[in-house]
Amino acid sequence: MDKLIDDEMLVTQFKSGSQKAFDELMKRYERKIFGYLLRSVRNYEDAEELTLEVFFKAYRALGSWEPKAKFSTWLYTIASNLSIDYHRSKARKPVYMLEDEDVIEARVVATDISSNPEKQLEEKERGRIIREAVDELSSKQKAVFMLARYEGLQIKEVAETLGMAEGTVKIHLHRAMKKLQTLLRPLLENNEI
Amino acid sequence: MPKCNKSEAQAIDYVYGELDVSQVVDFERHLSTCNNCTRKVNTYKRVLRLVDEAEAELTAHIIAPRNLEAKLYRRLAEVPPVKPTLSSRLSDFATGLLLTLREQKVVSFCLFIFAVISVAFFVGNPFRPAPTFDMSQIDSADARIEQYRHQDIQRSMEDVLRNRHLRNSDGWDTVSQLNRVKDQAQGTNWANIAKKHLKNVHSEL
Numbered sequence: 001m002d003k004l005i006d007d008e009m010l011v012t013q014f015k016s017g018s019q020k021a022f023d024e025l026m027k028r029y030e031r032k033i034f035g036y037l038l039r040s041v042r043n044y045e046d047a048e049e050l051t052l053e054v055f056f057k058a059y060r061a062l063g064s065w066e067p068k069a070k071f072s073t074w075l076y077t078i079a080s081n082l083s084i085d086y087h088r089s090k091a092r093k094p095v096y097m098l099e100d101e102d103v104i105e106a107r108v109v110a111t112d113i114s115s116n117p118e119k120q121l122e123e124k125e126r127g128r129i130i131r132e133a134v135d136e137l138s139s140k141q142k143a144v145f146m147l148a149r150y151e152g153l154q155i156k157e158v159a160e161t162l163g164m165a166e167g168t169v170k171i172h173l174h175r176a177m178k179k180l181q182t183l184l185r186p187l188l189e190n191n192e193i
Numbered sequence: 194m195p196k197c198n199k200s201e202a203q204a205i206d207y208v209y210g211e212l213d214v215s216q217v218v219d220f221e222r223h224l225s226t227c228n229n230c231t232r233k234v235n236t237y238k239r240v241l242r243l244v245d246e247a248e249a250e251l252t253a254h255i256i257a258p259r260n261l262e263a264k265l266y267r268r269l270a271e272v273p274p275v276k277p278t279l280s281s282r283l284s285d286f287a288t289g290l291l292l293t294l295r296e297q298k299v300v301s302f303c304l305f306i307f308a309v310i311s312v313a314f315f316v317g318n319p320f321r322p323a324p325t326f327d328m329s330q331i332d333s334a335d336a337r338i339e340q341y342r343h344q345d346i347q348r349s350m351e352d353v354l355r356n357r358h359l360r361n362s363d364g365w366d367t368v369s370q371l372n373r374v375k376d377q378a379q380g381t382n383w384a385n386i387a388k389k390h391l392k393n394v395h396s397e398l
Contacts, residue, residue: 019337023262031257038252048258055265060272123250130247149241150211150248155211170202170211179207180240188239 007071014062022062026055029072032151033079039146041084042131050086069160076161077148081090084139126187133183141176144169197227208241263341270338312337346383349374354390367394 005027024121035055038047057078066072138144143162147153148169155173159166181188199220206212207220218376224231353370368391375387 021332026262026265030253030261034258035252035255038255042251049242051258052261052264052268055261056268059265059269101245118211127247127250130243131251134244134247149244170206173209174202174205174258177208177237177240181236184243187243188236 008067011062011065011071022059022168025058029075031057032072033075036076036079036146036151038116038187039150040079041086042135046086046103050079050082050127057082070157073153073157073160076153077163080143080147080162083143087095087139088132104151130184131179136183137176138172140164141172141179144172145176145180148173197223197229199223199227199230202232205237208234208237216244225374263344265344266334266337266341270342298308343381343383345372346378346381349377350383350387 006026007025010025014025030051034051037050037054039045041050045131054075058075080136133143134142140162143159147158147161148155154159155166155169157170158164159169162169164172204213204218207217212220220230224234226344253322353367354376371387371391371394376386378384378387
């Protein structure tokens with residue numbers, strides 16, 4: 001399908017009955033939404049389920065959706081709400097899937113056989129500590145941080161996605177950065193980077 | 194050294210690229226004279242680098258979830274469809290018209306009308322089918338759901354037949370599985386195929 005056709009045009013075509021238009025929208029965003037949800041929930045299985053839920057909700061609501069914001073912003077809004085609900089319902093720290101981490105480790109080892117396993121374990125542990133620090137952020141701080149840093153959204157788009165004022169987004173972002181700086185201070189002081 | 198009048202928030206905005214050009218110039222001038230702010234900026238940059246590396250480690254190899262499309266249509270088959278109201282249909286029509294006009298641009302639209310009228314005047318019958326977006330491939334959600342249902346049945350049938358040799362020699366496991374496929378395939382040709390296989394298995398018993 002033509003990449004030049006913008007999302008809003010595809011939405012119109014979907015509303016006129018083209019399922020292919022929705023397939024194309026899904027193809028464009030499934031990886032991004034999955035990546036965002038994986039960063040948010042830290043669990044492959046749950047991220048997959050939530051990604052399906054995002055597109056299920058989008059499919060059901062798209063017929064009456066008014067394009068006030070970009071389609072992608074709307075999808076991230078659904079994903080953010082689901083992610084917040086997920087954390088609320090779990091009411092616990094994210095569970096790290098050992099299998100997933102092992103797969104990552106296996107891939108790293110496979111690509112560099114001569115590398116030092118101890119060093120790799122250290123790096124893996126450091127990565128885990130850092131991701132735990134990110135998970136210490138409040139759900140809103142984390143959502144703002146992730147959307148702005150990894151989904152390439154401008155502050156204005158983050159504000160639209162999360163239904164906040166731009167000033168509030170900035171406050172959350174500043175608090176997130178300060179908290180991360182505090183939590184990662186031991187790593188920063190050890191000069192490990 | 195001049196007294197520092199910059200806030201921590203400005204350092205973060207600078208690192209995030211949220212300052213406008215004049216603010217960046219001003220802040221960078223300030224950085225050249227303020228060790229405190231330089232230290233803050235460097236720390237925040239290091240924080241972001243640390244987090245970037247850790248997040249990349251987790252998501253570097255991600256691929257889109259498998260069979261998402263099939264799962265979605267199966268899920269949609271389980272719930273009744275949302276019926277559009279008259280007002281939503283009217284607003285959809287208006288939105289569609291506006292978007293089309295925006296896409297095509299009003300000027301090129303007028304030029305097109307002018308060209309059509311000119312050709313009609315000098316050549317006749319200009320109304321060939323206009324190239325539209327993938328219209329030939331438009332299909333309904335119901336058709337898609339049905340397609341995935343058939344694929345599911347086919348997969349189940351293939352599993353039953355492929356793994357037949359792994360089951361008990363009396364064949365009753367195969368019979369019960371074929372019965373299950375037959376029930377699943379109610380109303381399709383697959384039900385007849387399942388019946389035929391059932392007959393064969395019974396005759397072998």
